Amino acid sequence: MKILRVIWSMDPKEGGPCQGIRNSVPELAKLGVYNEVVSLDLPDSKFIAGESFTIHAVGPRSGPWSYNAKLKPWLLENLQRFDAVIVHGLWQYHSYATMKALSQLKKQNPAISIPKLYVMPHGMLDPWFQKAKGRKLKAIRNWVFWKLVEGKVVNHADGVLFTCNAELKLARETFRPYHPLREINVSYGIKSPPSFSDSMRHSFLSACPDVKEFPYFLFLSRINYKKGVDILIQAYSIVLQECMARNKTLPKLVIAGPGIDSGYGLPLHKLVSENTLLSQHIFFPGMLSGAVKWGAFYGCEAFILPSHQENFGIAVVEALACSKPVLISNQVNIWTEIEEANAGIIEEDTLNGIVNMLKKWMELSEAGKEKMGRSAKNVFNTQFAIEPAALQFLKGIQQ
Structure with a gap:
């Protein structure tokens, strides 16, 4: 089977969708599935070099819609090589271009075989995006886009792919008309992390030397309002005092990830840096990858993510894979699996909720923390490892 993935960007800074592709493609290859990716990145982007699968970077993209005049011609020339095409993410030009290219091919020659079209929204149909504070204009824009473009893409596709059952159910609440031909929970997973080594620890401590040998909580994600970083800092300050x-x-609290130089991140960094107490306990090492990232995971006491909306949470699962308990909000769509496995602490995505979360962790005995860590590894192996996820993914699109 040959699959084409269409995505706006493979830049790791863009978050989970591109990382999900990087996780699943090598495992699907073991099952005889061939994948290629077309993205709107610049051809000389550093993050494309060295990948084990083919990425066609036809960028650059321009404007808020990520328009690119080269994408549709490329699709018209290449789509017939594939059995299925998967559009990753919505609200960008790539979904519209894929739908139009498939339609044009069919009109030109009704007898030809064209690939099945699947859409993988990666949480972008979650009602939070239409209701969240400060997103009124974007919510109106999304409704317009839904009526003009995305509703047709979703409702006319051969199937909509979801990473978990919670995402599937939430997607039904957001837009009308919403009547996809098929809703498929294809699951999601990551490959097991590399085994711990001292070099990982040294790499992380070089990137974040202020941690030294102190225990620390790890937040590792984009520094963005959706992730709840502001209430995390407020809650941490309360519990610290x-x-x-x-x-x-x-x-200590390590807040790692891109976005510290954004309009949201800069005031938070200033708040911490200008507070003598907080500056001694909260650190911003920037985006971590490779051995540095795994050193951060393996060295932390617990992983923390108080998101207001999280489709799946790859970093959450990476923490579980490193035998680390996770302290997360109940807006992370896999929270029920984690709570049932006693692999973490779940609370509301509010200031009080995060304060309670930190206090509950502090009340745990060392034996209780160790038991939770073992449960974290177990739930990763049974529910979030890449091997069973790849099998479920393949089964979903072959039905």
């Missing part, structure tokens, strides 16, 4: 008053030691 309470711990100091009781002569207890709260682990």
